[in-house]
Amino acid sequence: MARLISQNTWLRVFWSATSFPDKPKLKPGMLARFPRSDWKxxxxxxxxxxxxxxxxxxxxxxxxFPSDYKPMRVSPTxxxxxxxxxxxxYCKGNSTKIGEKYKNIFPVAAQLALISEMKSANYSLGNSYIHDLANGKGKTGNAxxxxxxxxxxxxxIVDEQLTRAFGISRERVAPIIHAEQLQLV
Structure with missing residues (x-):
């Protein structure tokens, strides 16, 4: 790359990659790990x-995986x-066509919640949702x-890793309080 880009000619260069598997062959109930070689x-x-x-x-x-961006009309798993x-x-459950239909996500989330790397519910909104699914709370959601x-x-997690890699400190900020519509006028 140093041979392609002269000093002070480009402001930013982005390196994109993935090591996410193209088509993981998993059966329902299976949990598999694939190395994040892209991050390494x-x-x-x-x-x-x-x-x-x-x-x-x-x-x-x-x-x-980049080729997965094609739209498809199938019943989700x-x-x-x-x-x-x-x-x-990757934690795979049953198709939503069989058994408990969309409730098939509950045992998937419960299995995922047992892994040692699982972050707490307050780590992100996504983690909170996964924890709720693992506890059978709320609606099942959809794909x-x-x-x-x-x-x-x-x-x-990528934000946390980049913050650490670049030595950026994060200040705690007050939560955003959403204004009511009349307060905006």
Whole structure:
């Protein structure tokens, strides 16, 4: 990269990669781990950052393989994806066509909640949702909600890792209080 980019010519360069598996072959009830090699490679890049004219910024495909962006019309499978510091964790349940239908997500969340890397419910909104599912609280949600909570957690963990990698300190800020419509006038 240093041969391609001259000093002070580019403001930002983004390095994008994924090590999320293309098509993991899992049966219902299985939990599998896949190394987050994309993050490990980025840590290696940061370890020699002085050799780069511009330090590349991190970008990943989160919890998807790039070819999975094609829309499909199929009944969803109850599944949750989770990121730890070192692994992508894939927890698969039954199809929503069989058994308890969308309640099939409850045992998936309960299984995920047992892993040692599981963060607390207040780590992110996604974690809170997963903990509620694991405890059988609230509604089951749907495939979009399951993807949202997994993605929300992934963004929180990557933010934490980038903050630590770049030595950025985080100040606690007061929670946002949403104004009522008439207060905005």
């Amino acid at each position: 490679v980025y840590e290696a890049i940061l370890s020699i950052k002085d050799e780069f004219p511009v330090v590349p910024m991190f970008s990943d495909y989160m919890l998807e 109850a599944k949750l994806l989770y990121s730890s510091e070192n692994d992508y964790i 979009s909600m399951w993807r949202w909570c997994s993605t929300d957690h992934h963004l929180a």
